[in-house]
Amino acid sequence: MRSVYTPVGILEIKDNFDEKKLASELRGLELLHEIVNNSPNWKIDTFSSRPFIRSNDGSPEIQIDVFNCITNKLCRDNLHLSIQMSMRNVCVVTDFASNEEIPSTDAIISIVLLGNSGWPIKHTPDTLEEKSVGYFKETCEIEGLKDTSIGFEDFENLEMCQRYVDQKMFRESLIELGRLSRYLYVCKMLSINSIAQFIHPVLKKIPKNLITKYLEMPEEEYDIVFLSQSVKDNHQVLPIST
Structure with missing residues (x-):
């Protein structure tokens, strides 16, 4: 097992992995950490054994299991991000298939930036429809x-x-x-x-x-x-x- 120190905690990797891809994940994680820390819409929860990025912009809450996303990509070649909405797992497929060199942290950054942009309907994945529409309802000025x-x-x-x-x-x-x-x-x-x-x-x-x-x-x-x-x-x- 390999233990890696990161800005959000200790990442433990039990399976074989590509060192080059891990380096890409860690670089992306540094940028992700910076973006989240400077965003009023997100927060990093490090109180459990694994860090979670949580939305901070109203219901429903989005929760991203950062380390699970990384190990899924590194060790299991899993194209899905580990995301929950209101404590329910949601399927969010990345575009790793088109470029396997893309780190999972890059895909997480895309989700975070979507949140920072107000979950635009046109660009938000269908599986996060409830979040996108919910945010629009909360912030728009259309009565009723x-x-x-x-x-x-x-x-x-x-x-x-x-x-x-x-x-x-x-x-x-x-x-x-x-x-x-x-x-x-x-x-x-x-x-x-x-x-x-x-x-x-x-x-x-x-x-x-x-x-x-x-x-x-x-x-x-x-x-x-x-x-x-x-x-x-x-x-x-x-x-x-x-």
């Missing part, structure tokens, strides 16, 4: 969103609307924004105002005259409720079906 079941698929649909805008396919974007809005209203129980705020980052990029023209003959009659430039929510229940 926190208590809804909005999920990754809704952000993906909004991203599709954005791609239509990028391609100047404005009518297609408006049709999809209307469809998404109706779905959020009926299935996710969002209010009209909440939906208007959610789709606003995309809708505001569409020329106003094209929005007006579309609403003269919308794909669905209730599109005008969500896509109008002056949304009014009088709390009436709309007879919309998806």
Whole structure:
């Protein structure tokens, strides 16, 4: 067995390993330690026999078993990081397969930087959806969103609307924004105002005259409720079906 002193404790390795790869892991661990120490979103827990990196930005908590990640990569050729979310194991596969020289600590740094960036929906692994969406709900200013079941698929649909805008396919974007809005209203129980705020980052990029023209003959009659430039929510229940 080999004992290695690191910035976060003593790493004990029982199996055979490549010294060069261990050196890469230790270099990465030094950088990881520095990044975490300078981040308000993470902390290092060294109270147990193995160090854990824990998120410090609200629920659900992310916990990374640093030494297990390293030994998995060094000794077992395991492509997974050892991560828990709210004390449940989650599958996070690295891109080691594309480059086996990448140390596990480099992959951990990527997760930490995701957290520092606010768990962006577009870049967060699907298995950490709960964390990404939860962080968005906690930090966004959209009223009432926190208590809804909005999920990754809704952000993906909004991203599709954005791609239509990028391609100047404005009518297609408006049709999809209307469809998404109706779905959020009926299935996710969002209010009209909440939906208007959610789709606003995309809708505001569409020329106003094209929005007006579309609403003269919308794909669905209730599109005008969500896509109008002056949304009014009088709390009436709309007879919309998806």
